[in-house]
Amino acid sequence: MLPSPVSHRPNPNEDPIHRPRFRVTGRILWRYLPWAAGSVLIVWLFVLHEGPFNSNLLGRPVSEHRPHGLLPPPVPDSEEVAEEEEESDPGGVEAGKPSNIWESRASTVKDAFVYAYEGYMKHAAGYDELLPINGGQVNNFNGWGTTLYDALDTMWIMGLHDTFQKSLITIAKCRFHLEPIAYAPFFETVIRTLGGLLSGYALSNETLLLTRADDLGRMLLPAFDTPSGLPMFAVNTVSGDTKMGWSPNVLWSEALSNQMEYKYLAHLTGRAEYYENSERIMKHMRNASLVNGLYPSWWDRENGAPTNEVYTVGAFADSAYEYLLKQWLLTGRSEPKALEMYLASAKGIISNLLHLTPNRKLLYVTDVSSGPSYIPSHTLEHLSCFLPGLLALGVHTIPETHLNGRDRELHAWAAEGLAETCWATYADTPSGLGPDEASMKPWPSKTGKFAKDDSDDDVKIGSRWIAHVERWEREGKPDGKPPGARIIVPEPNPDKRDWIVMKDGYLLRPETIETFYVLWKTTGEVKWRERGWAIFQSIEKHCKTKYGYASVYQVDTGSPAWKDEMPSFFLAETLKYLFLLFSEKDLIPFERYVFNTEAHPLPIFEWAGWEKEEWSIGKDDIEKPSPTVG
Numbered sequence: 001m002l003p004s005p006v007s008h009r010p011n012p013n014e015d016p017i018h019r020p021r022f023r024v025t026g027r028i029l030w031r032y033l034p035w036a037a038g039s040v041l042i043v044w045l046f047v048l049h050e051g052p053f054n055s056n057l058l059g060r061p062v063s064e065h066r067p068h069g070l071l072p073p074p075v076p077d078s079e080e081v082a083e084e085e086e087e088s089d090p091g092g093v094e095a096g097k098p099s100n101i102w103e104s105r106a107s108t109v110k111d112a113f114v115y116a117y118e119g120y121m122k123h124a125a126g127y128d129e130l131l132p133i134n135g136g137q138v139n140n141f142n143g144w145g146t147t148l149y150d151a152l153d154t155m156w157i158m159g160l161h162d163t164f165q166k167s168l169i170t171i172a173k174c175r176f177h178l179e180p181i182a183y184a185p186f187f188e189t190v191i192r193t194l195g196g197l198l199s200g201y202a203l204s205n206e207t208l209l210l211t212r213a214d215d216l217g218r219m220l221l222p223a224f225d226t227p228s229g230l231p232m233f234a235v236n237t238v239s240g241d242t243k244m245g246w247s248p249n250v251l252w253s254e255a256l257s258n259q260m261e262y263k264y265l266a267h268l269t270g271r272a273e274y275y276e277n278s279e280r281i282m283k284h285m286r287n288a289s290l291v292n293g294l295y296p297s298w299w300d301r302e303n304g305a306p307t308n309e310v311y312t313v314g315a316f317a318d319s320a321y322e323y324l325l326k327q328w329l330l331t332g333r334s335e336p337k338a339l340e341m342y343l344a345s346a347k348g349i350i351s352n353l354l355h356l357t358p359n360r361k362l363l364y365v366t367d368v369s370s371g372p373s374y375i376p377s378h379t380l381e382h383l384s385c386f387l388p389g390l391l392a393l394g395v396h397t398i399p400e401t402h403l404n405g406r407d408r409e410l411h412a413w414a415a416e417g418l419a420e421t422c423w424a425t426y427a428d429t430p431s432g433l434g435p436d437e438a439s440m441k442p443w444p445s446k447t448g449k450f451a452k453d454d455s456d457d458d459v460k461i462g463s464r465w466i467a468h469v470e471r472w473e474r475e476g477k478p479d480g481k482p483p484g485a486r487i488i489v490p491e492p493n494p495d496k497r498d499w500i501v502m503k504d505g506y507l508l509r510p511e512t513i514e515t516f517y518v519l520w521k522t523t524g525e526v527k528w529r530e531r532g533w534a535i536f537q538s539i540e541k542h543c544k545t546k547y548g549y550a551s552v553y554q555v556d557t558g559s560p561a562w563k564d565e566m567p568s569f570f571l572a573e574t575l576k577y578l579f580l581l582f583s584e585k586d587l588i589p590f591e592r593y594v595f596n597t598e599a600h601p602l603p604i605f606e607w608a609g610w611e612k613e614e615w616s617i618g619k620d621d622i623e624k625p626s627p628t629v630g
């Protein structure tokens, strides 16, 4: 430590020689001049670089205290945006009123969020979720108040800073405690709670959120402690005990939906174990022997081998495909194997899981089980409606060098056609809400016109979209777009729809709206916004209760019945994507953020040199040529 000139003023009583005063002064000068000059120089350089001392003790704006200095600045909040707009359009609007219809719609969504969150806080604070019919509460995850964590970044994005600040008090007190017999589900806790904390930190720069993310990330680590590295279903955060879920198998979605959160956390904290555990699963999956680039939905935790031959992008798989592309984007495109795995799997999905209905030519994604050939179930899950958004994000972000020509077109057409069908499942029903599962009409048997033209193997070719695309190409590409990629007109008559309801609940899920948001941002086509608004109005009409919003049954009627649940993802995802869909400002640009599977935006970062070196990042990444679809 540098000596203080005051406390070290020479004391003549301590000086045996009693030197004359000028000599004492000269000695002081001699001892302290270099330090004083150095200090002046440092202060001068600091002021020159940072401006006057007006922010905090260090003279550096708080927002710049970021690990590695690579993260983007906090997102502008919507209140600031509204103020800016008022200034730029002073005559056109009433003071304080949104400046156009879309901002007004965004503001209505914000009101819905406030209504839902206030209902939760009033009747279920401290519990995971609100029971919206009677104002009850339920702990269905870990009992730490999942809805608050899941809703955190939505508050910030909507400019609800007071609400955000109040949430910090709860988070500051939370120690992620669990009784000995309780377990936190790993997948849900990572995507909702850890994802919420990390995104809240990235947007607000509140270090409390990073500290808690680090605490939680560490407490969940025992989940990775299995022979294969594929995670356990749940963890006790106090003892580190783990347990399996209802199935002894690891779901593909559970194995590969932690890389975004753990890699970002590794980057923020420098903890190797975060990177290594999640990356071990990536390496394992990359070395797995696959059929058509597709990943089976069940895996063995002991030996790491697949335990079924069911291929789906719905429940058990969805977010794993999502994390292949998204972790490549999140880590500054520095891990080519993730992109390579995404492209290979997208090829497998397009060639095998995309099917077409015979009359309306509705394009849908379904699951197939392996047999003599792939057998499609023809079920379209609401969960799978994230896929068009993912494909569109890929087309928007993957360079021509890796996705080009016909493949690029196939991805774009598939995105558009699948989104049209997801929309049709809402637009066709009297409630305006889409079912959790629809059963799509299969292609006619061998005697059917189409199958006869293409091949005798009806199972293989009958409804497969790629076969119809090939036929359309052979015919000289009439209408410019292949069947399945064209606009669908809503069909109120159930007999003419080409689909029937399988599971009749609308569970306040986000996937269709998420896809509309990505398509609006990447294509600029206003139809996606209009459709999002139609869905929001149906939610307002059928799902709003005295205490919040409820999932509903019987979507295929004019008056669906409430189901007593308000899932936290309604606040984390559904209302956030609606708000962003209508907001006129690009609050979360794709160039700077990537949404995790629970709609928590994480900032794109680049690995530091030492991280690459120390953790061998990208060392086993060998760029391969882009696979060809079809």
Ligand code: DMJ
Pocket: 318, 319, 383, 509, 510, 511, 569, 597, 598, 599
């Ligand atoms: C969300 O929790 C996440 O999006 C998850 O990946 C699967 N689906 C639910 C909402 O439907």
